[in-house]
Amino acid sequence: MSPGPGTPPRTPLRFGYGTNGLTDLRLDDALALLADLGYDGVGLTLDHMHLDPLAADLPARTRRVARRLDTLGLGVTVETGARYVLDPRRKHGPSLLDPDPDDRVRRTGLLVRAVEVAAELGAHAVHCFSGTTPPGTDTDTAWKRLADSLDPVLDAAARAGVPLAVEPEPGHLLATLAGFHRLRGILGDPAPLGLTLDIGHCQCLEPLPPADCVRAAGPWLRHVQIEDMRRGVHEHLPFGEGEIDFPPVLEALAATGYQGLTVVELPRHSHAGPHHAATSLPFLRAAAGDPADHPGDPLATPRREPQP
Template identity: 30%
Template sequence: MSLSLNQWTTRRWSLPEAVDGCVRHGLEAVGLWREKVAETGLARSAKLVREAGLRVSSLCRGGFLTAGGLPGEEGRRAFAQALEDNRRAVDEAAELGAACLVMVVGGLPGVRPGEPLPAGFSRDVAGARERVAEALASLAPYAGERGVKLALEPLHPVYCPDRAVLSTLGQALDLALPYPEEQVGVVVDTFHVWWDPALHEQIARAGRRIASYQVCDYLHPLPADVLLGRGMMGDGVIDFPPITRAVAAAGYAGDVEVEIFNADVWAADPDEVVATMKERYAGVVTVPAAPFTVT
């Protein structure tokens, strides 16, 4: 496994600046965001990455598939729009040669990320998960025809209302398994899954369906905006080496992507952030197991 910079970690950098930064720091891969790709243009983004000799470890993000759970015409229209946007995302991932399209599946129908609860939202979490399954039935073949793997990302349960009704790796796998592994996989993101008592069992179960391994730390206490509670590895509570070893033992040999949402990290010099990221990756994430001795 080798290190990749998810460009949201150095959010101040444009896509061309992120590509240049990866090259200067000796990284072989970059994780891209659709917003940044759109700013630069899809064709130019693909050309810049290709000419720099970088891999695209992931494209963030597709998903937000649950609004179809709203009643009547509103729900039908929202579901159709979500499918259309996700097909565009698949096409973008194909053009960029991304290893996967990360899917943040969406929260309760009608609930918007970070906003107060609106009138008329749905509390039907089981139905929301059914909408995700319904959408996958349409999107997985489309992605497969274009050589793109959809990567379902379970998010920490605190994000279930507004971002992802998939909260465990096991839930994500249950939705992925009906499809060929080249069409649908899963994301192991340490921030979101470190707490799960079934994590190692589910990583082993995932095997080659692990499409992306993302790392950052879980800060304690969390900030007021819990979205920004991701820290540099070593600054929080996660024990990384056992997770990394489990992911490797499951057969994952792709890039390890550092994805950090943190106001202080975003305000820092991006070059210093990348330098620290490399140091912590070597000293915190991939530390070898301590030798076993008999006493």
């Protein structure tokens, strides 16, 4: 739909798909799939099966992935939500809030490494989250640990020119938009600090509807994740299986002028990752008023061919 007289043009939305929903595919195969389907980019989770951040040859691997992304014409956000990349026994452990300072340093080091990878890849942001508050830790102590742990990451982000986009995550210390603004205040509103807004999380627990959350978050948006969800239930769902009305959400997002990727986040659906990648993009384009270029089965009709 064309904007009316006097209405500023909307920023076209750029859609991506998260590799944490394609963990049964080799990274090269996942990137080729997304390019063939017509995605604009990828949310690349650093994990043992997809650009392992602990690999001894990480710099060489990163350069190769950068060339592959360029060849395929894919943008990228670096995501750091791998479940067991640092500790094979603790999901998302250690966190930025752990009582052991050495453990907190390990998580900070991973995030600094993610910033370095993001700079090499030309990523538009690095995503992270706070972690859950450890038992026996009071709230003020937890917020201080979070701020102190993020200081070196923000310094690295400033040097690299890559924003750090913190995600409010249900059940974590920083769970809501209000929590993000509390962190901003503690840190003194540093320029590299931005926000990852997960649209499903807005539906799950924010007091405002998702479209209003987008408008409220607009000035700080550096990364967006998207999926369907139900009120009060933190379960990432394929589009159409939850309660979100997506056209107003995407209209609000376009109106903010956000220029990064809007990445489909279905980490528990890797068993059917190619199917969900194929069906999600036409849904989002239709919801955004931008129908898919090719009707029919998107897996059978790739939009662009990889360059040799």
